[in-house]
Amino acid sequence: MEKLTILTGAARYDASCSSSGTERGPKAGMLGAAANMGCCHSFSADGRCVSLLKVLLTNACTYDCRYCVNRRSNDVPRAAFEPRELAELTIGFYRRNYIEGLFLSSAVMKNPDYTTERMVETLRILRREYRFNGYIHAKAIPGTDPLLLRELGLLCDRMSVNIELPSEAGLRRLAPDKSKQAILLPMGRIRDGITENRDAVARYRRAPRFVPAGQSTQMIIGATPESDLQILRLSQGLYDRYGLKRVYYSAYVPVTENALLPSMDTKPPLLREHRLYQADWLLRFYGFRAEELLDERNTHLDPLLDPKCGWALRHPEQFPVDAQTADYETLLRVPGVGVRSARRIVSVRRTGPLHFEDLKKMGVVLKRAQYFLLCGGRAAPGLRMGPDTARRSLMLLEPPALSPGEQLSLFAP
Numbered sequence: 001m002e003k004l005t006i007l008t009g010a011a012r013y014d015a016s017c018s019s020s021g022t023e024r025g026p027k028a029g030m031l032g033a034a035a036n037m038g039c040c041h042s043f044s045a046d047g048r049c050v051s052l053l054k055v056l057l058t059n060a061c062t063y064d065c066r067y068c069v070n071r072r073s074n075d076v077p078r079a080a081f082e083p084r085e086l087a088e089l090t091i092g093f094y095r096r097n098y099i100e101g102l103f104l105s106s107a108v109m110k111n112p113d114y115t116t117e118r119m120v121e122t123l124r125i126l127r128r129e130y131r132f133n134g135y136i137h138a139k140a141i142p143g144t145d146p147l148l149l150r151e152l153g154l155l156c157d158r159m160s161v162n163i164e165l166p167s168e169a170g171l172r173r174l175a176p177d178k179s180k181q182a183i184l185l186p187m188g189r190i191r192d193g194i195t196e197n198r199d200a201v202a203r204y205r206r207a208p209r210f211v212p213a214g215q216s217t218q219m220i221i222g223a224t225p226e227s228d229l230q231i232l233r234l235s236q237g238l239y240d241r242y243g244l245k246r247v248y249y250s251a252y253v254p255v256t257e258n259a260l261l262p263s264m265d266t267k268p269p270l271l272r273e274h275r276l277y278q279a280d281w282l283l284r285f286y287g288f289r290a291e292e293l294l295d296e297r298n299t300h301l302d303p304l305l306d307p308k309c310g311w312a313l314r315h316p317e318q319f320p321v322d323a324q325t326a327d328y329e330t331l332l333r334v335p336g337v338g339v340r341s342a343r344r345i346v347s348v349r350r351t352g353p354l355h356f357e358d359l360k361k362m363g364v365v366l367k368r369a370q371y372f373l374l375c376g377g378r379a380a381p382g383l384r385m386g387p388d389t390a391r392r393s394l395m396l397l398e399p400p401a402l403s404p405g406e407q408l409s410l411f412a413p
């Protein structure tokens with residue numbers, strides 16, 4: 001219990017644990033299933049998405065990242081699980097219905113290879129001895145031997161390598177044992193492994209799966225001075241080059257007094273984190289590029305407006321858009337219109353003219369969309385609008401601020 005308290009507590013700063021993306025269903029003779037369920041669709045007290053068994057193998061780290069509670073120079077109680085001990089604990093919790101999967105991370109014990117060997121052994125016991133078929137997310141440690149990385153990837157559903165900080169300069173300042181190159185290398189290997197595996201599975205249906213739920217990463221926001229534009233450009237590059245499923249943004253929570261870090265009474269920038277998640281959603285599902293959302297004159301997202309509304313207000317030349325005739329991609333750019341409602345509009349309008357009432361039923365948020373949308377050449381009934389009215393009204397639709405404990409919206413803007 002003592003170990004569990006230390007090692008689950010030490011894992012809570014990692015936000016990259018969403019379990020979406022895997023399709024492995026139940027199997028005869030095996031325990032658990034990874035499809036359509038998640039080990040972390042719940043939220044902790046500080047608003048983060050957590051797995052019910054989100055744990056470190058050890059918090060005894062040989063590295064000294066200044067922002068991290070587990071760093072070598074920090075005087076905290078240390079603990080480490082034996083692989084069998086953690087596997088048994090996981091399976092025991094699973095059987096009691098406490099958890100549906102495992103999010104396994106670790107501090108660097110001795111060196112990356114030694115740590116990864118122990119992670120591989122834990123997952124091997126779980127998968128091969130206990131026949132555990134549920135969801136597993138494992139952290140890859142930069143610097144690990146490619147063969148070990150591959151073994152780990154064959155045992156888990158999702159892997160993540162944390163990019164940690166948004167710039168190389170930030171890494172040099174705060175995580176001197178790490179480098180951007182060393183972090184990107186395993187990301188590239190995981191991407192290549194997934195691509196090769198896809199081909200193998202297409203040829204041999206029974207080929208073992210390598211990281212079937214893809215890879216993700218996490219970066220800390222607010223510990224270093226990078227702008228939102230730099231952060232979004234980095235995320236876009238990661239999506240484009242490494243095919244990442246998700247980039248997680250983690251508002252920096254001060255854990256130590258250090259001249260290189262924000263002071264201990266700095267509040268975690270949760271509203272900024274929330275805006276970055278919204279912008280990230282626009283990059284992944286709405287066809288936006290980082291340079292459209294921000295530019296050299298506007299390097300930070302507007303805290304008072306969601307990024308899509310902010311973009312729309314800066315681009316009056318693109319509006320109004322007529323729901324009756326606009327193409328799907330243009331509809332997606334209208335605030336208040338989501339992926340599903342844009343699809344419905346395109347499908348329903350084939351059968352007849354659209355009305356604002358219909359749009360509402362299709363899931364369009366008219367409180368936002370009315371300023372940018374026409375229906376059959378007509379504006380929303382009763383709408384009086386100038387650019388200032390729209391901005392003011394849209395700002396009023398936004399929550400004033402998020403405080404710790406409030407649930408962060410990770411959903412579409």
Ligand code: SF4
Pocket residue numbers: 061062063064065068069070071072106107108175
């Ligand atoms: S490697 Fe750095 S971030 Fe990871 S546990 Fe060790 S000190 Fe913390």
